[in-house]
Amino acid sequence: MLDLGLDVLFKGSNMLRLLQGLWVAMQISLVSIAVSMPLGILCGGLMTMKNKLVRFIFRVYLEIIRIMPQLVLLFIVYFGSTRVFGWNLSGETASVIVFVLWGTAEMGDLVRGALISIPKHQYESSEALGLSKIQTYRYIIIPQTVRRLIPLAINLITRMIKTTSLVLMIGVVEMLKVAQQIIETNRMTSPNAAFGVFLVVFILYFLACWPISMLAKYLEKRWR
Amino acid sequence: MNWDFIAEYLPMYERAAILTVKLGVIGIVFAILVGLICAMIQYHKIPVARQIVAVYIELSRNTPLLVQLFFIYYGLPKLGANLSPEVCGIIGLAFLGGSYMAESFRSGLETIAPIQRESALSLGMTNRQAMQYIILPQAVSMSVPAFVANVIFLLKETSVFSAISLMDLMFTAKDLIGLYYKTIESLFLLVVFYLIILLPVSILGSLLERRMRHAGFGS
Numbered sequence: 001m002l003d004l005g006l007d008v009l010f011k012g013s014n015m016l017r018l019l020q021g022l023w024v025a026m027q028i029s030l031v032s033i034a035v036s037m038p039l040g041i042l043c044g045g046l047m048t049m050k051n052k053l054v055r056f057i058f059r060v061y062l063e064i065i066r067i068m069p070q071l072v073l074l075f076i077v078y079f080g081s082t083r084v085f086g087w088n089l090s091g092e093t094a095s096v097i098v099f100v101l102w103g104t105a106e107m108g109d110l111v112r113g114a115l116i117s118i119p120k121h122q123y124e125s126s127e128a129l130g131l132s133k134i135q136t137y138r139y140i141i142i143p144q145t146v147r148r149l150i151p152l153a154i155n156l157i158t159r160m161i162k163t164t165s166l167v168l169m170i171g172v173v174e175m176l177k178v179a180q181q182i183i184e185t186n187r188m189t190s191p192n193a194a195f196g197v198f199l200v201v202f203i204l205y206f207l208a209c210w211p212i213s214m215l216a217k218y219l220e221k222r223w224r
Numbered sequence: 225m226n227w228d229f230i231a232e233y234l235p236m237y238e239r240a241a242i243l244t245v246k247l248g249v250i251g252i253v254f255a256i257l258v259g260l261i262c263a264m265i266q267y268h269k270i271p272v273a274r275q276i277v278a279v280y281i282e283l284s285r286n287t288p289l290l291v292q293l294f295f296i297y298y299g300l301p302k303l304g305a306n307l308s309p310e311v312c313g314i315i316g317l318a319f320l321g322g323s324y325m326a327e328s329f330r331s332g333l334e335t336i337a338p339i340q341r342e343s344a345l346s347l348g349m350t351n352r353q354a355m356q357y358i359i360l361p362q363a364v365s366m367s368v369p370a371f372v373a374n375v376i377f378l379l380k381e382t383s384v385f386s387a388i389s390l391m392d393l394m395f396t397a398k399d400l401i402g403l404y405y406k407t408i409e410s411l412f413l414l415v416v417f418y419l420i421i422l423l424p425v426s427i428l429g430s431l432l433e434r435r436m437r438h439a440g441f442g443s
Contacts, residue, residue, distance in 0.1 A: 005302065067376075067422050068415065069383035071394055076411055083407040158286065165288035169387065169394075176294060183298075195302040198295040202287055209286035 005192035009200060014182050018197075021175030022204055025164040028092060028172075032099030033157055039100070040107020047112040058108065065105040071166050073098045078170040091172035099160060106156055114148040115141075147223045154216035158209040165205070175201055229409045233400060240396040241417045247310060247390070248382045248421075251317025252375055258318055259325025266326070267333050277326070284323040290384045292316050297388040309390045317378060324374045332367025333359065368436040372429030379422060393417055 009015045047058045065073070078094040081087075089097075118141055126136040168176045179201050183193045262277045284292070293316040297309065307315070336359050344354035386395035397414040401407050 067426060068418060069380040071383040072414060072418055075394070075397060075414065079401055079407050080411045162286075162288040165290040166384065168290065169384075169398075176291065179294075192302040195299040198291070198299040202291050202295050205287045205291050206283060210282060213282075213286055 003190075003192045004199075005186075005190050005194065005196035006200070008182060008186045008190045008193045008197065011186070017178050017182070018175055018200065018204065021173065021178035022208060024092075024172065025167065025174040026161065026208065028095050028099065028167060028174075029157070029160040029164045032096050032103050033160055035096075036100045036103030036107055037153065039104040041111050043104055043108030044111020044115060047108055048115045062105045062109055065102055066109075070098065070102060070163050071169060073102065074166060074170050091167060091170045094170060095164070095167040095172060099163070102163075103156065103160060106159075107153065110149060110152045110156065111145075114145045114152070117148060118144055151216045151220035151223070154212060154219070158212045158216070161209055161212075162205070175204065225412070226406065226409055229404070229406050230413060233396075233409075233413065236396055236400075237393065237413050237417050240391055240393045241421060243390065244379075244382050244385070244392045245421060247313045247317070247385065247392075248379045251314045251382070252321060252378050254314060254318035255321025255325050255374075255378060258322030259327075259329055262322060262326035263329035263333060266330055281323040281326060284320055285327075289316055289320045289381050290387055292319055293384065293388050309385075309388045312388055313382070313385045313390055317382065320381065321374065321378045324377065325371070328367045328370035328374055329363070331370065332363040332365075335366045336362050365436045369433050372425075372433060376422060376425055376429065379425065383418075 009018070043058060046054055047062075049055060068076075074095060077098050078089060078091065081094075082089050122140055122144070123136060126140045131139065164174065165176060167174055179197045183197055186193050262281065265273045265277050293312060296307065296316055296319075297312040300307065340358055340362065341354050344358040345351070349357070382392065383394050385392045386398065389395070393414055397410045400410040
């Protein structure tokens with residue numbers, strides 16, 4: 001039979017180590033999401049303000065963050081900022097900083113998009129009905145915005161989990177790194193391990209992201 | 225900032241940028257092909273092929289490119305498929321991009337109301353003609369925004385190619401940081417070159433988007 005090198009996963013605690021690696025990546029993305037969601041909502045609110053200067057500043061921030069590949073941002077924070085400011089950053093901290101910056105920009109844009117997608121007559125009608133500004137937002141605008149926003153925000157979570165695979169490149173020990181270590185250790189006894197182990201990594205990433213994107217798709221359909 | 229260093233290593237970055245652009249463009253062309261085929265299969269609801277496409281799209285959208293590349297580059301040779309890093313990069317990009325492109329084309333096709341097709345058919349057009357002259361031109365212009373976003377996304381994703389030992393921009397920057405400890409200069413060049421590659425695409429994309437905004441008919 002073709003040796004797929006799956007046996008190494010059952011040696012010792014290899015499978016558990018892989019899962020711990022996935023957990024490291026998940027932790028980085030969960031922390032970043034938890035921080036960047038409120039910041040992003042704030043950012044998106046500010047971006048719809050009438051003040052031109054505020055809008056301009058956020059526009060520039062958004063464009064800068066978005067045009068650069070996330071890996072470049074990771075390099076800038078991990079290698080560049082430590083050099084310029086002389087502080088010490090662990091790979092984990094650097095990646096959380098980058099993912100918060102990136103997540104805030106993306107989330108801000110989603111919020112802005114959701115807010116401006118509410119037609120103007122919604123504001124006008126609620127004013128005509130005698131609702132105050134706060135009531136308008138509380139009962140009319142925010143419920144509609146949230147419905148449009150949640151599926152998109154959930155999609156952002158999966159994108160973030162997928163992007164955390166990049167932290168390997170700045171030396172964080174996550175799933176891919178653990179996979180490489182397992183393959184290296186078993187090079188002699190199981191030369192085909194690279195196939196099996198990377199296949200399992202592939203499947204694990206899929207299992208982590210797929211349910212979340214299914215949920216987003218379901219909500220999008222239901223709330224249309 | 226050490227400008228002599230920058231001048232000295234500029235050619236190295238140029239070569240790396242050319243490699244990035246080359247692989248990116250080839251990969252994106254293949255991604256568009258894969259995407260078109262998948263979108264057509266889904267649009268025409270071809271049995272079996274449709275299910276395969278659905279599984280492929282879920283698999284490729286829910287896994288990171290880096291993991292896909294590792295599997296293709298380190299995993300597949302164990303089964304006897306020896307591929308050069310360049311080919312791996314292109315396959316990876318096409319595999320990832322194919323599903324994104326397929327989704328953008330599919331959503332473009334979906335926005336075209338059935339009445340368009342029915343009207344074309346009742347005017348005596350064949351199925352092929354209706355597709356070619358009525359549906360596709362509208363669908364393509366409807367999917368332009370998503371398409372442009374995908375192209376930029378895929379160009380950005382090429383930054384992970386350095387992980388499979390391709391001498392792209394990231395690889396060069398990391399190499400120079402490690403060799404000479406000229407972090408600022410290396411990162412400066414890295415950012416500049418990525419801007420040179422990505423800014424024109426982004427600007428062109430928003431111009432195209434503005435032009436296509438009025439293309440939708442009856443929607």
